[in-house]
């Protein structure tokens with residue numbers, strides 16, 4: 001146990017077959033669009049000079065950011081509480097006992113029955129990433145929603161151009177799998193793109209309005225709303241707290257460590 005705690009790379013892994021199924025589906029959709037779309041549309045038309053190199057690089061970059069956010073959101077510790085937490089004197093009345101795991105936790109924490117422990121500032125349990133969305137990985141979840149929208153919009157645009165705009169190209173291997181099934185592969189990609197973009201835009205909008213109001217999904221659905229929702233903070237503040245930095249450019253980068261925001265003028269609820 002102690003060895004595990006001192007290890008630098010700690011992967012959080014939730015044992016839940018339903019969650020494994022969901023995250024495998026998401027990963028499959030990502031893999032499908034990152035393999036077939038470049039093979040069918042992006043690379044052949046780049047070689048013919050119909051598509052600029054910057055577009056090819058952007059596609060792969062969106063794909064990389066998407067899968068990094070997925071991997072990190074699903075394997076990050078969402079905000080598990082230690083066995084013997086240090087409770088500052090000034091915050092004593094802000095802590096409460098969880099009656100399920102018998103541990104002290106700060107207000108706004110919730111017990112997740114799927115994960116089997118309490119999570120600080122828990123937003124919700126997401127089977128699609130097979131993890132809770134809490135204080136420490138909420139920023140990665142938002143990045144995942146954002147980059148999934150970017151990638152699916154990109155894919156839909158390329159599918160559209162391939163259908164209606166680009167001239168058909170002579171294929172080097174007429175008998176190859178992708179050449180023979182081009183239309184079917186494009187239709188599946190379009191279907192998945194519409195599904196992902198529709199679902200993600202809806203979720204992203206709900207998430208952004210939640211952060212602007214400084215409320216979690218769980219709080220929105222419960223009666224905690226009134227006691228927590230004041231005073232209203234500026235949007236830069238609520239986003240900086242979620243992302244752990246005031247540098248807006250870093251809000252878009254999944255390749256970094258999140259540090260809790262220190263020294264802000266508004267005290268946090270926790």
Ligand SMILES: [Zn+2]
Nearest residue numbers: 098101111118
């Ligand atoms: Zn608990």
Ligand SMILES: [Zn+2]
Nearest residue numbers: 112115125132
């Ligand atoms: Zn959970």
